[in-house]
Amino acid sequence: MMVNDVAGGRLVIYRRALSRRDFRVLWLGSSFSLVGDGMTFVALTWLVLSQPDGVQQLGLLTVCYTLPVFVGGLLTGPIMDRFDKRHVLAADSAVRGVAMALIPIVSLVGEVPVALPFIVAAVYGLFKMVPLAGFPAAIPDLVPEEDRDAANALESLSFSLSGMIGPALGGFLISRFGSEIVLAFDAVSYALFAVAALAVRRPLTPDLPESPSDAARPRSTILRLLRDRVLVVTTLVFMAFNIAVGMLLVTGPWLAKTQLQGGSQALGLLLAALSAGELAGAAVAGARAPQARPIRAIAMVQLIAAGGFLALLTAPLTITVAAGFLIIGMFSAPMTVWAQSLRMARIPAPLRGRGFAILRTLMQVAPPIGAVVVTPLLAAGLLGQAALLMTLIAGVPAVVLLSRAE
Numbered sequence: 001m002m003v004n005d006v007a008g009g010r011l012v013i014y015r016r017a018l019s020r021r022d023f024r025v026l027w028l029g030s031s032f033s034l035v036g037d038g039m040t041f042v043a044l045t046w047l048v049l050s051q052p053d054g055v056q057q058l059g060l061l062t063v064c065y066t067l068p069v070f071v072g073g074l075l076t077g078p079i080m081d082r083f084d085k086r087h088v089l090a091a092d093s094a095v096r097g098v099a100m101a102l103i104p105i106v107s108l109v110g111e112v113p114v115a116l117p118f119i120v121a122a123v124y125g126l127f128k129m130v131p132l133a134g135f136p137a138a139i140p141d142l143v144p145e146e147d148r149d150a151a152n153a154l155e156s157l158s159f160s161l162s163g164m165i166g167p168a169l170g171g172f173l174i175s176r177f178g179s180e181i182v183l184a185f186d187a188v189s190y191a192l193f194a195v196a197a198l199a200v201r202r203p204l205t206p207d208l209p210e211s212p213s214d215a216a217r218p219r220s221t222i223l224r225l226l227r228d229r230v231l232v233v234t235t236l237v238f239m240a241f242n243i244a245v246g247m248l249l250v251t252g253p254w255l256a257k258t259q260l261q262g263g264s265q266a267l268g269l270l271l272a273a274l275s276a277g278e279l280a281g282a283a284v285a286g287a288r289a290p291q292a293r294p295i296r297a298i299a300m301v302q303l304i305a306a307g308g309f310l311a312l313l314t315a316p317l318t319i320t321v322a323a324g325f326l327i328i329g330m331f332s333a334p335m336t337v338w339a340q341s342l343r344m345a346r347i348p349a350p351l352r353g354r355g356f357a358i359l360r361t362l363m364q365v366a367p368p369i370g371a372v373v374v375t376p377l378l379a380a381g382l383l384g385q386a387a388l389l390m391t392l393i394a395g396v397p398a399v400v401l402l403s404r405a406e
Contacts, residue, residue, distance in 0.1 A: 029196020038166020073361025080353030097190030171268025246370025277329025
């Protein structure tokens, strides 16, 4: 009976957040677009792996997919704090939808140029920070304060659920119809997200700055964030974890191609397991605040997630490697939910666009570092060394943070 009561209480929290019409519309549009993105990563990866020296080019693809996030993030914050977020999100969807459509269109008239997947990945990365910063910056305008934890968890849930469906569906479609069909689907999903953003009735206009100088000096935002020790420490810890995740994003396809049975379907299984774990972890974290202090709780779940990287040592056993991906996702998701609620409480309203853009950019720019580090290890067949390095990079900062939180 108590279990049913707890589960019912969690559902009430989520239903209350989704009863807000504008939040629901934007969340559904974002979630559908994310399904397409999950399929696209597998499609672009498989296109590159099909090229000569595909394994060596895999690290370059990950860099193209993630490194432009840094440039885009620097531009996204000021734009979000100046223009209606609905229009910015719609424009972003239009640009990235056209980019994804290029490969299937070109494939209809001839062979896809070798460089085109890398160009498409770079365009995706350049604009990636728009929804990553725009959606959380819009949440306080769409839901009341008491529903923010649930709304933050729903954002994480959409990432997890779409990430679970997208890679698995992408791997299935690639094996039967080719990567071009998957990219065409993603282009359609972007069009639907643009429609959803424009369907939001409430204007998502920026908050007025605290003073005219704040609007004119983006550097003041950075300085203000740097003065907040909690924001700085949690961001650095997240960056370390994302370096390990960047290494994992290269290692997963390499394992599917060279050691695991099933090819693209094995890759889809690994990424789906990662997202399934994130789905479960986010669902629990959004409905229940951590019993320990937030920083301590974040450190504890990150330490457990770091242990999941050791499952890579069990290759070529697909089931145990997938279990490791599941553990990493399950215990990394609460980190995101709790830290995002923490940031919303500490970043002033007039700086939300720039604040979330800066912090998320710093965290998103970390995976390319991991991709660059792990690629030569995998090319040399040093999977064991790569797995141990991922575990240390993800786990040591958590241990340090946990000791400081005592």
